[in-house]
Amino acid sequence: MSPRFFLLAAATCCALCASLTASEITPLIDALNADDYAARQSARLELRQTLVDAPARDLRAYERELLANTGPEHDWATRDWTLRMLELVGSKSAVKPLAKLLNDEDPRVRDLARRALSAIPSSSAAAALEKAALKAPAAERDGYADALAYRAEARAVRELAALLKEESADAALALGKIGNRAAQKALVRAHESATGNFKLEVEWALLDSGYTSRAMVDFGGNEAIRTAAFAALLKQQPNDAASVLKAVLADAAHVDRGTFLRAAMDSALSETVVAMLPDLGEDEQRIVLGAIADLGLSTYEPSVLALLATASPELKPVVIRTLGLVGSAESFQPLLDLYLADGRDRDAAGALARLQAPLVDASLLATAQGDGPVEDRAAALRLLVLRNTDGVTALLNGFADAANPPALREAAFTGMEVVGDADSVRLLLAAILNNDPQKRDAQGSLKKLSAVLGVPDYQWTELYAPAMQLATDDGRRDILAILDGASGPAAAAYLQDLVIGDDTLAPEAMNSLRRWTDISGVDAWLAIATDANSTDEEVAMAKQGIIRLIRSTRVTGLYPVKVMKAAESLRALANDDAFRLELIKTYDRKLHWQTRSQILGLFPEFADDPVIGEAVTELIDRATFR
DSSP states (O other): OOHHHHHHHHHHHHHHHHHHHOOTTHHHHHGGGOSSHHHHHHHHHHHHHHHHHOOHHHHHHHHHHHHTTOSTTSOHHHHHHHHHHHHHHOOGGGHHHHHHHTTOSSHHHHHHHHHHHHHSOOHHHHHHHHHHHHHSOGGGHHHHHHHHHHHTOGGGHHHHHHHHTTTOHHHHHHHHHHOSHHHHHHHHHHHHHOOHHHHHHHHHHHHHTTOOOHHHHHHOSSHHHHHHHHHHHHHHOHHHHHHHHHHHHHOTTOTTHHHHHHHHHTSTTHHHHHHTGGGSOHHHHHHHHHHHHHHTOGGGHHHHHHHHTTOOTTTHHHHHHHHHHHOOHHHHHHHHHHHHHOTTOHHHHHHHHHOOOHHHHHHHHHHHHSSSOHHHHHHHHHHHHHHTOTTHHHHHHHHTSTTSOHHHHHHHHHHHHHHOOHHHHHHHHHHHHTTOTTHHHHHHHHHHHHHHHOOHHHIIIIIIHHHHHTOOHHHHHHHHTTGGGGOSHHHHHHHHHHHHTTOTTHHHHHHHHHTOOBTTHHHHHHHHHHOTTOOHHHHHHHHHHHHHHHHOTTSBSOHHHHHHHHHHHHHHTTTOHHHHHHHHHTTOSOOOHHHHHHHHHHSGGGTTOTTTHHHHHHHHHHHHHO
16 A cells, blocks of 8 residues: 555544544633633633533533543643532542542642532542541631531531531531431530530531420520520420420510510410410510511400500500501401591501401491591591502592582592592692682692602693683682692793793792702793893792702702703803802712713813813712712
């Protein structure tokens, strides 16, 4: 055969060998120590995803390739990531190579090998960790205890018990997780001589293991441990727990009275505790009532109701709130009596609002719609609003009619402030424009309702404007007095036209704008300030109105829009240096990030201004560097 043939065959064999030894993850491993950070990070992430997505038939080959790159001849970046990936895909086959790395010169490698072994579900991995734990330097033994704790290896009790002699908190934790009889025995033995913080760690480990004793309840190292021990005793030995609770409550100075009572309420002893409720001290009564409320123990409603009549003024609000959370129809009348006796009793009102009893709504509706005393009907109406009962808005709107008693109408108007709708706005507008005897009540309620409803432009276009078209000047004046409740662009434009058009209601329109709560008011004020026919007084008021709207944190509007309005004002009133300086000073406060961003975009044009340029530059610097 010709030499050329042999050369070709040799090249083919080399290529075949290379293809057999390389794999999909080879270039990724090679890039783990790339000079470019982005390339290194991309290789790490892609390698991890490849291993996650790999079919089971490929994992062992990938495992061998990862192991081949963990030795000391490789750079740290490669060893680091391949060991981390073995924690993800390592199997029994990786145990021996990883166990050798537990003696590596680099402590970082030893730690990664330990972590990888702790993740491998193999008894040989556990054995390797146990063996290494006994030979490890003192500084690293907690790491082995942590690894064994992670695995909760019952067979590791002997090694972990040895670490307890060195006061290893991780060993205590591991034994607590293992939790078998041998582990508990080792912890009890360690507890006999333990002191300080290590003693507390052992006690927590005993509790984690499921162990409890009367001694831990009585002499645990802190309140949390004693309470946890008592809670365990409640579940495991309820008779002993009852004896403990009785002894604790007999000792007025016992520091654990409150916490033990609370724990007992969440156990089979709750009935015993509630039976003691009338005889407990007020502090303990609060604890029991709080537990009844928090745990929703509605079966104890009768006991709470019985306490209502004898509770002190300080305790009564707690009793009332508890009834609101766990009460039924049985609690309704006692709570209603309290509310009717004092309509300002917020506790009774809140309890009635929360009471989960359908019969309550039916009773209140019947009272409100009945022909009983007006005061009772008004009170029922207020409670229906608090409970947000279905149909209450329509009921309120029906009571707005002038034919109803004034007290009932006042309650209806007040209820509309909370649950009113568009029809409620129309009814209140009608009461104001018709000079109703309760016009003042209607004005206050309409302003609050409009603010609650929002969508001011809709309210103006669909509700306010049609009513205003047919109104007298006196009627319009009454609406302007509360129009700021519907602060928005459309209503602001209407007020602007009244002022610029020198309408007879121009002064009232100015006053309404002075109370405006939306940034749209700036447009109206700018139009007034720059109108050739505006008086000096109107111009001065307009400028102050702009300053107020830009400065106030209570004015509604997006942060970027507010800055945009400020920039428009600086341009439009370029001849008033005092105004512009005052406007810049409105930003002498902590700035929202959106405000800073918009300032950086819009204010540089003013940086060269001979008057405000310096102040603007300082503001831009603050917006840049916070």
